[in-house]
Amino acid sequence: MSWLTATLRSYPEIAVFLSLGIGYWVGGKSFNGFSLGAVTATLLAAIAIGQLGITISPNVKFVFFLMFLFAVGYGVGPQFVRGIAKDGLLQALFSVILCVLCLAAPYAAAKIAGYDVGSAAGLFAGSQTISASMGLATDAINRLGLPPDDAKALLDGMPTAYAVTYIYGTIGSALILAMLGPKLLGIDLVQACKDYEAKMGGAGSGWHQFSLRAYRVQEGGCVAGLTVAQAEALEPAGSRLFIERIRRDGKIQEAKIDDVLQAGDVVAMVGRREQLVDILGGVAVEVDAAELLAVPVEGVDVYITSKAVEGKTLAKLAQLPGARASSSARSSAA
Incomplete structure (x- = not known):
């Protein structure tokens, strides 16, 4: 171990990336449904490696802190602007209350425990x-005009207290909200969620805009012998029907654009319900194929950040290779 300690002390950058590597590897693991997550696991790995007495340059800390601030702003900035525009007053009031409580609780705890400023x-x-x-606190401590040794002692205690309490900050808050909080307030969380779903979910409907249906490729039919891409190209202009899966000789496979359709194949077609009925209703033979149609369907929100697609219509975007077998609708924040 002496050679490893000497190497990490001589090249602290190895220790930094070793902490990241171990943290992301351990954070991605799940133990009986519980996972530390990348951030918490990286902090624990850094604490363990830091016990070897490795000194990191303050310049490195400052640069990484700026990178962290940039990443946070870049990631949540658009959501913040949309949230302020939609529920600005309520969000501002909630922020004031949250800031007061977040500052008062740690201040009281630090006073009771007798912590110094850094801890x-x-x-x-x-x-x-x-x-x-932490960056703001570091700058404030450096501006106190303390002797270098005293300032260093305060700064050294800060990351240790941060790393230990961060674990509770992430896990503890979830446990309180899910288990302790409802009991203290006398709330049946499961029933409350069901009531909220019934209130906000709206009435259900048996009609769906998009549908997945199974059709058999007939001997001598217009698509027999064609590739998936060629068969999809036979659709009238403006329609968007796609072959999602193919069942051939009892085996189900995901459709590729260069797969050749053969007589007897059963294909799963996805598209708007009215297009499936109008285009294929009178010419294709629909069959029942439960396993073939067992395809998960997911709706996701996509936020446009690329200049390459800005200003393009949905019709243009639908022609991109990555948009195959997907449908889109436009929405904007109020």
Whole structure:
């Protein structure tokens, strides 16, 4: 172990990336349904490796902190703007209450525990999972005009308190909200969720805009011998029907654009219900194929960030290779 310790002390950058690697590897593992997550696992790995007495340059800490701030702003900035535009007043009031409570609780805990300024700042950052506050606290401590040794002692206590309390900040809050909170308030969480779903879900409907149906490829039919791409190209202009899966000789396979359709194949076609009825209703033989049609369907929100697609119509985007077998609708934040 002496050679490893000497190497990490001589090349602290190895320790940094080793912590990241171990953290992401361990964070991706699940133990009986429980996972630490990449952030918490990386913090624990860094604490363990840091016990070897590795010194990281303050410049490196500052640069990585700026990178962290940029990543946070880039990731949540659009959501923040949309949220303010939609529910600005309520969000502002909630933010004020949350800020007061988030500051008061760690301050009281630090006073009771007798923490110094550095450990108190780490307690605040970790318990509230507000990593950005560590940079502000570091700058504030450096501006206190303390002797270098005293300032270093305060700064060294900050990341330790942060890493330990961050674990509770992430896991503890979830446990309180899911288990302790409802009991204290006398709320049946399961029933409350069911009531909320019934209130907000709206009435159900047996009609769906998009449908998945199974059709048999007939001997001498117009698509027998054609590739999937050629068969899909036979559709009238403006229609979007796609071959999702193929059952051949009892085996189900995902359709590829270069697969050749053979007589006897059963294909799963996906598209708008009215197009399936109007285009294929009178010429194709529909069959019942439960296993073939057992395809998961998912609806997702896509936020446009690329300049390459900005200004393009949905019809243009639908022609891109990645848009095959998908349908889109436009929405905008109020």
